[in-house]
Amino acid sequence: MTAEKRRAPAGAAVLRGEITSAIRRALMQELAAVGYGRLSIEAVARRAGVSKTAIYRRWNSKLDLVLDVVSAVASRKLPMLDTGTLDGDVRLLLLVVSGALGHPVASQIIPDLLAEAARNPQIAGTLQSALKDYQDRIGKIVIGRAVERGELPSGADPRTAADLIVGPIYWRMAIARLPLDPAELDRMARAAVAALRVACAVPEDELA
Amino acid sequence: MTAEKRRAPAGAAVLRGEITSAIRRALMQELAAVGYGRLSIEAVARRAGVSKTAIYRRWNSKLDLVLDVVSAVASRKLPMLDTGTLDGDVRLLLLVVSGALGHPVASQIIPDLLAEAARNPQIAGTLQSALKDYQDRIGKIVIGRAVERGELPSGADPRTAADLIVGPIYWRMAIARLPLDPAELDRMARAAVAALRVACAVPEDELA
Structure with a gap:
């Protein structure tokens, strides 16, 4: 209840942020497991528990996704x-x-x-x-x-x-x-x- | 003529050594161009101007060939x-x-x-x-x-x-x-x- 109350103001935006984070985490794990050359968006989606569409709504390509995650980690x-x-x-x-x-x-x-x-x-x-x-x-x-x-x-x-x-x-x-x-x-x-x-x-x- | 005279004593062994060197050089170039994951013995043979058999007579697999070349370079x-x-x-x-x-x-x-x-x-x-x-x-x-x-x-x-x-x-x-x-x-x-x-x-x- 408290958690939902806290979440309420931001609404759907928070949910989207969580999906984005889940995709980023899944990408890191897939990259570690199979490497860039063998990495597929499908496997990232499966690992993140989201649809491929959820990924393509955020990034145009595998390269885009990887570049974005690298930048995000590097700018910590x-x-x-x-x-x-x-x-x-x-x-x-x-x-x-x-x-x-x-x-x-x-x-x-x-x-x-x-x-x-x-x-x-x-x-x-x-x-x-x-x-x-x-x-x-x-x-x-x-x-x-x-x-x-x-x-x-x-x-x-x-x-x-x-x-x-x-x-x-x-x-x-x-x-x-x-x-x-x-x-x-x-x-x-x-x-x-x-x-x-x-x-x-x-x-x-x-x-x- | 002089070169042939110099080569004569070692005979076929010298020739084999030259092919081995050509394959090693071709492997390095292929590795640089496409990377280990995408490297094929066929492309190495083509680049070296030798048959695939010439490669498999010397090494059992792509991994074998790469390990051998790495060791050879490292032990210089x-x-x-x-x-x-x-x-x-x-x-x-x-x-x-x-x-x-x-x-x-x-x-x-x-x-x-x-x-x-x-x-x-x-x-x-x-x-x-x-x-x-x-x-x-x-x-x-x-x-x-x-x-x-x-x-x-x-x-x-x-x-x-x-x-x-x-x-x-x-x-x-x-x-x-x-x-x-x-x-x-x-x-x-x-x-x-x-x-x-x-x-x-x-x-x-x-x-x-």
Whole structure:
């Protein structure tokens, strides 16, 4: 009763939102199970418990649906990384990334989409702009605040942050697929901070 | 004439070797063009200019052929990285890796095989052992020699080398797919050396 009362004002719109979410969830599960190449709208509809029409009312094609879901996931807010120190922020970011990469659905979907991106310019474009956005936000949050605190020089280039912080953990977990225990995560965080300090140092010839 | 004379002693074996090489090359090109899922032995035979029988005489299946080629590529020797300093060795390794990642065939095949690995345990196993071998060799060459020179402490863990050296450049070129100019490659090398120094430092509680 309470739930229905709460729902009442938004009415059908809420219901549509729930179907959309169910379709998105089903798409992620299908992508993980069979990959983009073998994915069918019919299987997504079956898994979501909706009609194919319900899907085609929202998206024109399988590609449309996948691009939309990728954008939606990519634009999720990053947790507020503000531990008060660069070391703490980098360690927290590595924890967040290791959680995401360790997720079984993500660990199957990400490589699949990257492989499709090598052949499909639309998927490549969407992934690249999502990644660029993600890199920019990491740079702004982690590097920007470290510069404010005086932990990094003001000339620090935010673009290097993702390479140096996310690169090693992505390689370890998603490419080499080796485990990373908490002590190693700590060590990786300290190494990333050292790398950032060197990469963000203003070149000597610009100090003249 | 000279070529035939040179070839004579090995006879038919040499010819077979050439066909094998042609099939391997054709497989790489097909993999890059259509991906593992859509790859057919027929198309590989057509591209190599050989019969399907010539392929099935050598490999039992498409999977067999792909696993063999992956192993063959992965076991290629790393160039002797011995510039005399850790900085030099890391920079040279980054140059080699950037060359490999920038190769159009590699940049399509690698993500495709990683995606298949998430679903096919045999591909995953072959890739993982090839990568492990590669990581071990990098570790032994780069870390081992730096320890001998006194540039890194003797407790240095060779396994971290690939994460910290290859991770950032792989992220930059293969995931974010952004260019890397020579000045940035230099900066990435200096950052990797700083990261290695921190990651390889013997923990304080072990110095007691």
